[in-house]
Amino acid sequence: MTSRTPRRHRRLALMAAGTVAAMVLVPGTALAQETTPIDNVVETLQQMAGSAGAPATPGVPAVPGAPAVPAVPGVPALPNLPGVPVLPLDSDSDSPGHETPDPVFPDHGSGYVGNVDLNDQEILDLTRYDATIEDDGSTHSDSTVLALFGNEIVGSHATSNNEQLNNPTSGLCDGTGGAICLSLLYHYVGAFQDEQSSAAAAAGGVLGLCLLGDNPTLTASYECKGLIGAGVAEGLGRAERDAVTGHTKADSFNELVAACLLNAERNGRTPDAGDDAFACKGLLGAQVLHSDSASESKTPATERHSWLVGLDSGGKALLRLEDPAGISIPPACGDGALLCLFLNQGESFIFPNADHPLTQGAASAQEALHLDLLNGSPLDILVILGQAESIAHLQSPPGCNPGEKGPCPPKPECSDGIDNDGDGKIDFPADLECESPEDNSEADGKKGEEGEEGGLAKTGSDIAPLLAGAFLLIGMGTLTVAATRRRVGKHTI
Numbered sequence: 001m002t003s004r005t006p007r008r009h010r011r012l013a014l015m016a017a018g019t020v021a022a023m024v025l026v027p028g029t030a031l032a033q034e035t036t037p038i039d040n041v042v043e044t045l046q047q048m049a050g051s052a053g054a055p056a057t058p059g060v061p062a063v064p065g066a067p068a069v070p071a072v073p074g075v076p077a078l079p080n081l082p083g084v085p086v087l088p089l090d091s092d093s094d095s096p097g098h099e100t101p102d103p104v105f106p107d108h109g110s111g112y113v114g115n116v117d118l119n120d121q122e123i124l125d126l127t128r129y130d131a132t133i134e135d136d137g138s139t140h141s142d143s144t145v146l147a148l149f150g151n152e153i154v155g156s157h158a159t160s161n162n163e164q165l166n167n168p169t170s171g172l173c174d175g176t177g178g179a180i181c182l183s184l185l186y187h188y189v190g191a192f193q194d195e196q197s198s199a200a201a202a203a204g205g206v207l208g209l210c211l212l213g214d215n216p217t218l219t220a221s222y223e224c225k226g227l228i229g230a231g232v233a234e235g236l237g238r239a240e241r242d243a244v245t246g247h248t249k250a251d252s253f254n255e256l257v258a259a260c261l262l263n264a265e266r267n268g269r270t271p272d273a274g275d276d277a278f279a280c281k282g283l284l285g286a287q288v289l290h291s292d293s294a295s296e297s298k299t300p301a302t303e304r305h306s307w308l309v310g311l312d313s314g315g316k317a318l319l320r321l322e323d324p325a326g327i328s329i330p331p332a333c334g335d336g337a338l339l340c341l342f343l344n345q346g347e348s349f350i351f352p353n354a355d356h357p358l359t360q361g362a363a364s365a366q367e368a369l370h371l372d373l374l375n376g377s378p379l380d381i382l383v384i385l386g387q388a389e390s391i392a393h394l395q396s397p398p399g400c401n402p403g404e405k406g407p408c409p410p411k412p413e414c415s416d417g418i419d420n421d422g423d424g425k426i427d428f429p430a431d432l433e434c435e436s437p438e439d440n441s442e443a444d445g446k447k448g449e450e451g452e453e454g455g456l457a458k459t460g461s462d463i464a465p466l467l468a469g470a471f472l473l474i475g476m477g478t479l480t481v482a483a484t485r486r487r488v489g490k491h492t493i
Helices: 004-031 037-049 170-175 458-491
Strands: 107-118 121-133 139-148 151-159 162-166 180-193 197-211 228-242 248-261 284-296 301-313 316-320 325-329 339-352 360-373 381-393
Touching: 107 284, 121 228, 121 248, 139 197, 139 228, 151 162, 151 180, 170 180, 228 381, 284 360, 301 339, 301 360, 301 381
Parallel strands: 107 248, 284 381
Antiparallel strands: 107 121, 107 228, 107 381, 121 139, 121 197, 139 151, 139 180, 162 180, 180 197, 197 228, 228 248, 248 284, 248 381, 284 301, 301 316, 325 339, 339 360, 360 381
16 A cells, blocks of 8 residues: 555656646646737736737837837938928028928929909919929829919919920911010920839929020020010929939029029029029129029938029129018017018928838928918908929839839838838837748738738747646546545455
């Protein structure tokens, strides 16, 4: 009897070990259908430590049941509103009581010579233009020389790979070989797209004049090379994108009145040259209510100017009344103000791309004159003269990293820099639904063992052999105890 007792203890110990193993592994197997073994260990440790959520970030209060989100240094905040950049301004000349509206995506160069509203209803639009490139590379352009009460009277519009020029008096220039070019209520739109680039342009004006020139197809006065060039309410907007690199640039400028004497060529098409880009290269030039804006993504950089009156000669500015100023009666400009007048107001800024926070672009907007009479009353009159704006950002080709040249193959969702499932987390490892950078889905549903979405997770299969061994240990222990009891019943007193 003494010889049987240790053997029975060993058998009981064997059965107990199998029972303990089953108690540990059975709940783990059920949980493995939804989480990984690593998750089980983490959750167990958190429960042992009395924690209901992830460890708190120093200085940030823990939220029960919610994972802590550490701050990422050096990454600027995303815009608060879709398409509206929100970052510290690079340059701001707005006066108290006035805020120049920010340009918003898509990339464009646009503006207008004049706009008059009565109690928020459009009364007059004078030479409004817009050249736009969408994120997919498609383009469109619009030119409205005259609109009354919200209805376009003179204008034209174009989408990708279309071009229109309307000049009722173009025959005069052609018939005189460019000696007399007179353009009345002219408007031009062009929109182009191919594998290499996208481009859009829009221009228009009430009057363009060039005398004793040599170009029989001349339309705008700022292209004149002759005795005298003069224009009234002329404007031009452009946007260009390199489809290979994704870099974009856009610009806009307009003037209420401009004239240039002798060799009157002005380089209004390249405003990145600075203030002198719009100066008359002849003997003497003058502009009234000028405004311009230019932005590009490659640097990124942006530039803007406006002046009430400008005088120049030989491509150099002699005088420009361009200092910002604000006048309001009473002093605080708001509802009930009799008069609010703001001159040469505007702002420029750099911003992150919403899809790729480290990719930057630029934008700027400028107003030469902003007048609000009887603010907030039924007779509220708003007059804006000389408005120009531009916005440009790096739009990488599909499948490319920011700044990478195309063509690029599509990247997996878990490494493409985009929040594909809209949960506020981007790519592996930030998005917990991503198993690796090569995972092609940020969504909750993962592929099961058969390769179908929504199948059971494979994480439980590694525990199955251990589970079978546990049940085998239990069975062996049970049979051993039963046999021992039968022998004890037969041979002990």
